Every structure is written in C-alpha cells, then in structure tokens.
Amino acid sequence: MKRIFRVAGVGLSALLWQAAASAAPGWNAEAPMVAARGQHAAALMDDGSVGVFGGVSSLGFVTGSERYSSGAWTSIGDAGITGNVTEAVTLGTGHVLVRTDGSLSARLYDPVANAWLAGGMQTVARQLSSMTLLPDGRVLVAGGNGLSSAELYDPQTRTWAPTASMSAVRYAHGAILLPDGRVLVAGGRDAVGPVPSAEIYDPASATWTSIAPPLIAREFASMALLPDGRPLMAGGTDAGGATTAGEIYDVQANTWTATGNLSDPHAGAMGSPLGYGTVLSSGLVLVAGGSDDARVPSPSAELYDFTTGTWSSAGSMGVGRAFGTANLLPNGDVLFAGGFASDPSTIFYANTELYTPAVPPGPVPVVDALPLLQRASSALTLTGAGFSGGSGLSLPTLQLQRVENGAITVLTPSSYSQTSFTSPVLGLMPAGLYMARVVVDGVPSGGRLIRFTDPVGTPSGTPGNAQAVISWTAPVNTGGNPPDGYLVTSSPGNQTCTVDAPATSCTVTGLENGTPYLFTVQAQHPNGLGPSASTATAITPTGGGAAPRTVPVPGLTPAGIALTALIAAAMAGWARRNKRNGRHDSAC
Known part of the structure; x- marks a missing residue:
C-alpha cells in the first residue's frame, strides 16, 4: 500500500484515427500534458482521442482533466471530484465514467459536448477498487480498502446499486472481463497483506464464485487478456516485495500455470494504479515502467509472447516512472502519460511518450x-x-x-x-x-x-392524406447506449420526421398521394445514428380529395429541400443532446 503516493495530510481513508504508424519502431517523446500528474486515469474515446482525468502531483490533487488528439493536449475542465487515485471507463454512450477514492459522487465526461455531467452517487466510498465494463454496458465496481462489497452502474439510468459481495476483502487487485462475459478478480491486498485468492463474478446471476488461487498472492500486478482468451498476471508486489513472476489462468481447467518471468520488477507499471498490460495488434503484451523494492522506478519495457511463454526487451522509456497510464491508439502506437518517481525524491511527470511496435515489412492495408x-x-x-x-x-x-x-x-x-x-x-x-x-x-x-x-424493430406504417404514420419498437440490445430519439426518412423524397425517445412513432408529411414509399428508421444515440431498419412493404398515401399541395421555396431545388430536411433533423438531434446534458444554449 505504501507504493501509492498520498497528498500530504490525506490518507486513503479520505482520499485519432490515421494509417498504420510510419514512425520507426521504438520510443519517441510526445508533447507533454498541461499538468504533471500520477495515479490518474486515462480512457480512449469514440473519436480516437484520449482523456486523462484527475490524479495527484507535488501540489496536491490535480483538479483539471485534459484531452490528447493529433499530438496535442488541451484542457477539458474540472470533473468536480478529487482523490489520491482516479479510475475511468468509456461507456457505450461515449461518455467517460470517472470516479475517485475521495468522493462518493461519480462524474460523466461528454466528449461531444465537451461537458461534465452528474454520474450518480455510489453506495459506498471505495479506495483502489476495480472498474470493469460488462457485456451489457453496465459497470462493475468491486472491492476497495477494507471492502468486499461490489456495486453496478447503469448508464441508462445513471444510477448505482449494490450487487453481491466478494468472498474476500481486497483492493489494488486485478480485474478483467473474460471471453465468456464473466469478470475475473485476482489478488490484491487486505489489512494483513497480499490476498491469496481469486473469484469470478457472473453478471447473469449476480453471484461470485471462488476459483483456484493464483500461484503467487500479489497486489498492483499487470493483467492482460491474451489472444487465446487466457488472462495473464505478471509483476506486482508479493509478501517479499516486487516480483517478476508471471502466471496464466485457464478458465476451463480452473488452473493457474507459471509462465516466463519478467527481466525487471514492474510493480505499479504504467497503466496503473490498477495496471493492465497493453495487448498490441500482434498479440504481444507490453508492460512498461513500475518500480522495484527500493521504489526506484524503471524505464524498461518488455513484451510477452504467449506462443512461446517468454518475455523480450521492448527498449526503454525516456524516463523511469510508475503509476502512470498507457493507452493503445487506433494507429497501433501506445501512449504513455504522466506517472511519478519516488527515489531519490518524489517527482511527478507531465511527460508523455509513444511506443511504436515493430511490424513485418510489406504493403500496409x-x-x-x-x-x-x-x-x-x-x-x-x-x-x-x-x-x-x-x-x-x-x-x-x-x-x-x-x-x-x-x-x-x-x-x-x-x-x-x-x-x-x-x-x-x-x-x-x-x-x-x-x-x-x-x-x-x-x-x-x-x-x-x-x-x-441493434437497429429498431422492423417499422410499419399507416398511410394518410399526403402523409404516413410510421411505428417501430426500440432496439433490444444497445450495449448501454440507449437512444435519445429517432429519425425517419422516406424514399423517394427524403422527407423526414424526428421524435424524442421513448416515443416510437412519427408522422412523415409532405408526401405525394398515390406514390409508394419505403421508410427507414434510425435510432439517434448520444454518439450518433444507429443502423437503419426499413419497412417491409411500400406505403402509399391516399387522400379523399386533391392532395395538399407542397409549395416550393423559390430558388430551392429538390436536392436543397432534402438537404434542408437533413439539417433540420441534425438540429433536432443537437437539441436533444443539449436537453439530455442540461444545456440550454442557443444553436447560434
């Protein structure tokens, strides 16, 4: 536990898409962050940018957050919560859920609106708990200093609720979603020392099951899911100090097996405080930084090859550091940001670096x-x-x-x-x-x-006089990304109508009587339009008398009319997002 840096006087109890990288393989310095920080959180967002949240520095809690995009950092404001350790995960909505060990209140960062929103109140304050995004889009938060309890965050209602407790108190443990949709939790620490057990949470039954214990009880280990679906746990700190040991869990056999040892200790490796090794597109796992028993930070990096069970050197960062973040970028590079060194004195870094993996020679698709x-x-x-x-x-x-x-x-x-x-x-x-x-x-x-x-359910329609009422059912599976509205479009004509969720019908006007139309419906999610669903048969408006005339706007072509309708739909979506986010700004 002493490896976590604490702000003076505050203890734990109060705490871009681009083509494949063209740079030469290895390490390269990148623009520094606006603020030095360690024990912060970082999350890749829907547009390929990386958000960095909270943490601590030599000046105390870091209140501001920032965003990395196209090689530059910009401030994105204050989350409104602080703590010695910050954790974050990107939700299905594209919002980032942020929590700290110093606040019951959670916060949401909306990267589209560049705004902070309320994220609900947790059921209990937690220090060094784990956060895991579940298959249905909810988030499991488990454990913490002195706690065995767990709770679930629902992004559809933005509320927290208790779930079953683990069998053991643990914090600074590893947690990862398995291929079968369950969550493996292993190791960590309690009031006595490293916890010598592991267990699995099943979201379907909301139950925990104890499994075979790891070979080594450890905390602050790196964890990664190998391409064959087995979890790798490596490094961290055991009862004797920093360890280089690695082991793999076989879910089917319920066994842990020793694998190759790291060359250097990596306790609190980059990706920490609850560090994860970074799985590259090659399937190799990258672990970098961390410190040894004397709390001397290491700049070294290593690659694990699951086909051979061995580690090899991946070079070194420009500076040795621990408890910073590591994020795989869409172009294949890995962004390392911040962290700190505590020997001979404590230094926090705004420094960032990019690791570019080696790839075989040949044309790049x-x-x-x-x-x-x-x-x-x-x-x-x-x-x-x-x-x-x-x-x-x-x-x-x-x-x-x-x-x-x-x-x-x-x-x-x-x-x-x-x-x-x-x-x-x-x-x-x-x-x-x-x-x-x-x-x-x-x-x-x-x-x-x-x-x-999922798209919406197959739409149906009822014809009217120069119009049609279109109805559908809401998407069944949204991955925690519920619609906040719907867009209906006619073909031909591109006439549209929009409606706010939870309504599931809309009247499209401006149609020509006697003309058969097909209609598509798309859910408007917080991060964009979902896939379309179309009516199975054509719908033909009819009128008791002459069809209402559509008066053309002088100088506006049919294409212009269609464009105007699309702009109106986009503006309606903008208004819904601002309504959802509590904003009342003018559109102009």
Missing part, C-alpha cells in the same frame, strides 16, 4: 472511414485498399479488438477482394469500443473505432 455505430449480430463490411497484399493473393483477416480489456477476435472473410472485406455473421459482441483492423501478411491497417448496437 488501408481501411476507409465507416460509421461508429454498426449493426449487432450481422456481417461487417469494410472497404479500402491492399486487402489481398502486394501480390493480390494473400488472405486478409479482420481483427476486432475490444478497447476495455484488449480482447482480440480474429475473423477470416466470407468474401474479399483487394478493396473489400466482408466478415462472417458476428455473434453478439460484448458492449464496448472496438478497433477494427485488416491484417495482411502480418501487417495491420490502422484501426477504425466502432461500436455494435
């Missing part, structure tokens, strides 16, 4: 832009270039990597060409932000950020 919100349980089609390699004969694969736990799903195409890739029908993907990459001959494209959500 390029993936075109695509909408953030993709249809759940459906095939995914990507367009671009170089999908079958320089020879035109290579077989591409699609990687879907979940940002929150690093899990990689690899898919071979159902069909492909040099410029197009269509995946098999996807299963139900756990809620979260994903990086979609095409990999050819081991060379990855840059990642496109996507989320999965």
Whole structure:
C-alpha cells in the first residue's frame, strides 16, 4: 500500500484515427500534458482521442482533466471530484465514467459536448477498487480498502446499486472481463497483506464464485487478456516485495500455470494504479515502467509472447516512472502519460511518450472511414485498399479488438477482394469500443473505432392524406447506449420526421398521394445514428380529395429541400443532446 503516493495530510481513508504508424519502431517523446500528474486515469474515446482525468502531483490533487488528439493536449475542465487515485471507463454512450477514492459522487465526461455531467452517487466510498465494463454496458465496481462489497452502474439510468459481495476483502487487485462475459478478480491486498485468492463474478446471476488461487498472492500486478482468451498476471508486489513472476489462468481447467518471468520488477507499471498490460495488434503484451523494492522506478519495457511463454526487451522509456497510464491508439502506437518517481525524491511527470511496435515489412492495408455505430449480430463490411497484399493473393483477416480489456477476435472473410472485406455473421459482441483492423501478411491497417448496437424493430406504417404514420419498437440490445430519439426518412423524397425517445412513432408529411414509399428508421444515440431498419412493404398515401399541395421555396431545388430536411433533423438531434446534458444554449 505504501507504493501509492498520498497528498500530504490525506490518507486513503479520505482520499485519432490515421494509417498504420510510419514512425520507426521504438520510443519517441510526445508533447507533454498541461499538468504533471500520477495515479490518474486515462480512457480512449469514440473519436480516437484520449482523456486523462484527475490524479495527484507535488501540489496536491490535480483538479483539471485534459484531452490528447493529433499530438496535442488541451484542457477539458474540472470533473468536480478529487482523490489520491482516479479510475475511468468509456461507456457505450461515449461518455467517460470517472470516479475517485475521495468522493462518493461519480462524474460523466461528454466528449461531444465537451461537458461534465452528474454520474450518480455510489453506495459506498471505495479506495483502489476495480472498474470493469460488462457485456451489457453496465459497470462493475468491486472491492476497495477494507471492502468486499461490489456495486453496478447503469448508464441508462445513471444510477448505482449494490450487487453481491466478494468472498474476500481486497483492493489494488486485478480485474478483467473474460471471453465468456464473466469478470475475473485476482489478488490484491487486505489489512494483513497480499490476498491469496481469486473469484469470478457472473453478471447473469449476480453471484461470485471462488476459483483456484493464483500461484503467487500479489497486489498492483499487470493483467492482460491474451489472444487465446487466457488472462495473464505478471509483476506486482508479493509478501517479499516486487516480483517478476508471471502466471496464466485457464478458465476451463480452473488452473493457474507459471509462465516466463519478467527481466525487471514492474510493480505499479504504467497503466496503473490498477495496471493492465497493453495487448498490441500482434498479440504481444507490453508492460512498461513500475518500480522495484527500493521504489526506484524503471524505464524498461518488455513484451510477452504467449506462443512461446517468454518475455523480450521492448527498449526503454525516456524516463523511469510508475503509476502512470498507457493507452493503445487506433494507429497501433501506445501512449504513455504522466506517472511519478519516488527515489531519490518524489517527482511527478507531465511527460508523455509513444511506443511504436515493430511490424513485418510489406504493403500496409488501408481501411476507409465507416460509421461508429454498426449493426449487432450481422456481417461487417469494410472497404479500402491492399486487402489481398502486394501480390493480390494473400488472405486478409479482420481483427476486432475490444478497447476495455484488449480482447482480440480474429475473423477470416466470407468474401474479399483487394478493396473489400466482408466478415462472417458476428455473434453478439460484448458492449464496448472496438478497433477494427485488416491484417495482411502480418501487417495491420490502422484501426477504425466502432461500436455494435441493434437497429429498431422492423417499422410499419399507416398511410394518410399526403402523409404516413410510421411505428417501430426500440432496439433490444444497445450495449448501454440507449437512444435519445429517432429519425425517419422516406424514399423517394427524403422527407423526414424526428421524435424524442421513448416515443416510437412519427408522422412523415409532405408526401405525394398515390406514390409508394419505403421508410427507414434510425435510432439517434448520444454518439450518433444507429443502423437503419426499413419497412417491409411500400406505403402509399391516399387522400379523399386533391392532395395538399407542397409549395416550393423559390430558388430551392429538390436536392436543397432534402438537404434542408437533413439539417433540420441534425438540429433536432443537437437539441436533444443539449436537453439530455442540461444545456440550454442557443444553436447560434
């Protein structure tokens, strides 16, 4: 516990998308943050930028947060909560849930509006608990100093509620979402020392089950989910001090197995306080920084290869530090930010660095832009270039990597060409932000950020006089990203209507009697329009007499009329978002 830096007088009890990287492999200095900080949180957001939240410095609590994009940092204001340790996770809405060990109140950062919102009140104050994004979009927060309890955050209602307690008190533990949708919690510390147990939380039954204990009881370890679905736990601090040991949990066999040891101690590695190794597109796991028994920080970095069970050097950061953050970027680089050194004196860093992984030589595939919100349980089609390699004969694969736990799903195409890739029908993907990459001959494209959500239920319609009433059912599975409205569009004509949720019907006017129309409906989510659903049959408006005339606006072409309708729909969506966020600004 002494490894966590505490603000003087305050104890724990009160506490961008781009093509694949062209830089040479290794470490490169990046622009510094606005403020030096350690024990802060960082989260990748829907637009590829990284938010950095809270933490502490030599001046005390860091109240401000900031955002990294295109190589620069900008301030994004004060969350309104402080503590010695900050934790954060990006929700299905695109908002970032932020909590600290010094406040019962949680906060939400809205990256679209660049605004801070209320995030509800937790059921109990927690220090060094874990936060895990569940498959349905809720967040599990477990443990904390002196606590075995756990609670769930619901992004649809922005409320917290207790769930079952763990079998053991633990904090500074590892926690990660498994491929089967359950959460593994291992190790940590209690009032006596490192906790020699592990357990699994099942969101479906809201129960914890004790499992085989890890080989080594440890705290502040790095945890990562390997490409084969097994969790890796490495480094941290055991009863004897900083350890280099690594071990892997087999979920099916319920066994822990020793694997290769790190070359250097990495207690409180970057990605801390509750550190996670960074899973690269190659499947290698990167662990960097941390400190040894004497609290001397290390700049060294190491790569774990699960196919051989061994670690190799990944070079060194420009400065040794612990308890900073590490975030995989869409272009494949890893952003390391802040942290601190405590020997010979305590120094907090605003310093940031980028690690660029090595990739095999060869042409780099390029993936075109695509909408953030993709249809759940459906095939995914990507367009671009170089999908079958320089020879035109290579077989591409699609990687879907979940940002929150690093899990990689690899898919071979159902069909492909040099410029197009269509995946098999996807299963139900756990809620979260994903990086979609095409990999050819081991060379990855840059990642496109996507989320999965259901469309609305198949719409139906009732014709009227120069109009139609369109009805639908709300999306079943939204991944914690509920609609705040809907957009209905006619074809032909592009006539639109919008409605706020929870309403599920809308009247489209301005139609021509006797003309058959198809209608599409899209849910308007906080982070964009969802996939469309269309009426199964055409709907033909009819009138008892002459159809109402549509008076054209002088000088406005049919295309202009359609554009005006789309602008009106966009403005309605803007108004709904501001209403949701409690803003009442003018649109101009």
